[in-house]
Amino acid sequence: MRLAPLVGIEAVAFLLIVGEAYLFFTAVVPIGSIAHDPLDYTGLAFLKIALTIGLVVLWFLVMLALTRLYVRSKLGNRTPRPSS
Numbered sequence: 037m038r039l040a041p042l043v044g045i046e047a048v049a050f051l052l053i054v055g056e057a058y059l060f061f062t063a064v065v066p067i068g069s070i071a072h073d074p075l076d077y078t079g080l081a082f083l084k085i086a087l088t089i090g091l092v093v094l095w096f097l098v099m100l101a102l103t104r105l106y107v108r109s110k111l112g113n114r115t116p117r118p119s120s
Contacts, residue, residue: 045102056091
């Protein structure tokens with residue numbers, strides 16, 4: 037079962053993609069109606085872009101944390117051996 041942690045990381049990545057797609061289509065897309073004022077429309081567009089970028093950053097942070105956890109578990113507490 038040496039591949040189980042890697043499969044777990046891939047499963048978490050898949051679940052994050054599904055969960056964030058759900059959040060995107062239920063929270064980000066339906067925010068407000070199209071405003072006729074250019075200032076309001078621009079502000080709404082920037083809010084949606086910021087929320088989308090936030091979801092992307094969240095995905096990358098979780099993936100980096102899981103990868104670091106996996107690498108640390110594989111390296112363990114090995115003490116270096118002298119070469120001579």
